[in-house]
Amino acid sequence: DVKVTQSSRYLVKRTGEKVFLECVQDMDHENMFWYRQDPGLGLRLIYFSYDVKMKEKGDIPEGYSVSREKKERFSLILESASTNQTSMYLCASSLFGPLIDQPQHFGDGTRLSIL
Amino acid sequence: AQTVTQSQPEMSVQEAETVTLSCTYDTSESDYYLFWYKQPPSRQMILVIRQEAYKQQNATENRFSVNFQKAAKSFSLKISDSQLGDAAMYFCAYSRIIQGAQKLVFGQGTRLTINP
Numbered sequence: 722d723v724k725v726t727q728s729s730r731y732l733v734k735r736t737g738e739k740v741f742l743e744c745v746q747d748m749d750h751e752n753m754f755w756y757r758q759d760p761g762l763g764l765r766l767i768y769f770s771y772d773v774k775m776k777e778k779g780d781i782p783e784g785y786s787v788s789r790e791k792k793e794r795f796s797l798i799l800e801s802a803s804t805n806q807t808s809m810y811l812c813a814s815s816l817f818g819p820l821i822d823q824p825q826h827f828g829d830g831t832r833l834s835i836l
Numbered sequence: 837a838q839t840v841t842q843s844q845p846e847m848s849v850q851e852a853e854t855v856t857l858s859c860t861y862d863t864s865e866s867d868y869y870l871f872w873y874k875q876p877p878s879r880q881m882i883l884v885i886r887q888e889a890y891k892q893q894n895a896t897e898n899r900f901s902v903n904f905q906k907a908a909k910s911f912s913l914k915i916s917d918s919q920l921g922d923a924a925m926y927f928c929a930y931s932r933i934i935q936g937a938q939k940l941v942f943g944q945g946t947r948l949t950i951n952p
Contacts, residue, residue: 752938761845763927763942779939811881815938823938824871827881 724748725828727812733834740799742831744812751817753795754825755779755787758809770795771817802835809833838863840930842943849918850951856903857913857946859928866890869931870904870911871940876924884926887911915948923950 728743746753752771756764756779766779768787776787784806788796795814799806809832813825840861849855861870872884887895887904894902899919903912915922928943 754940756942761944763840763842763944764940765942766939769939809879813881824883824886825938825940827873830879 725812725814725826727810727828727831729831730829731832731834733836734799734802735836736802736804738799738802738835740802740833740835742797742799742810742812742833744795744797744814744828745793746795746814746826747793748814748826749792750814750826751792752815752823752825753789754813754815755785755795755797756811756813757781758811758830764811767797804835807833807835838865838930838932838941840928840941840943842926842928842946844946845944846947846949848949848951849915851918851920853918854914854916855918855948857915857926857928857948859911859913859943861909861911861928861930861941861943863909863930863932865932869938870902871929871931872900872902872911872913873927873929873942874922874924875927875945876921881927885913918950920950920952923948 724747726745754769755767770776770789786798811830812828815825816823868889870887874882885897899916925945929940
């Protein structure tokens with residue numbers, strides 16, 4: 722089974738802090754994703770990466786950046802955390818390829834609170 | 837841009853009964869996939885079922901089946917013989933390819949409660 726591991730289940734940070742959310746997958750997947758989940762809005766894509774050092778903006782990239790230095794690890798960075806970034810963050814991974822039925826495999830999520 | 841709409845924020849059903857969750861989407865593309873994901877209280881998103889747009893036949897997975905109406909852009913999920921373990925948030929998602937990566941667009945979610 723694919724395992725996607727997010728480093729923290731709960732995280733509390735202060736406004737203005739630089740925050741790192743880490744995600745590791747163990748199935749050699751090329752694609753990795755960061756989503757934000759808010760009540761009534763579903764999941765929204767922040768950034769994704771289809772290869773090491775490659776990244777693409779999703780639908781809501783403002784205030785975030787990402788890093789992918791190794792294939793198995795994808796980091797989400799909040800450069801200067803703000804209260805409106807309090808949310809649930811989900812990481813996912815999938816295989817690369819022309820088949821669009823490659824399902825994404827999700828981690829357990831990090832509930833981030835910015836005080 | 838593609839959008840996915842789940843118009844039922846909450847649904848409830850008696851154990852062993854059947855429930856249908858609705859989903860509509862908007863797209864101008866002809867080739868795509870649709871998914872239903874389940875998120876139980878443990879929070880991990882689990883793929884329930886998927887449907888290829890070019891296939892007429894509705895997908896089924898044990899107690900889960902879909903009613904895919906391509907012309908109407910509708911993709912509902914039917915859960916038969918509901919069980920307590922089916923209680924979760926259910927998300928409908930549309931898939932398209934960007935840079936070789938499957939990009940998912942999610943609906944708002946429907947919280948399903950199972951009454952014993």
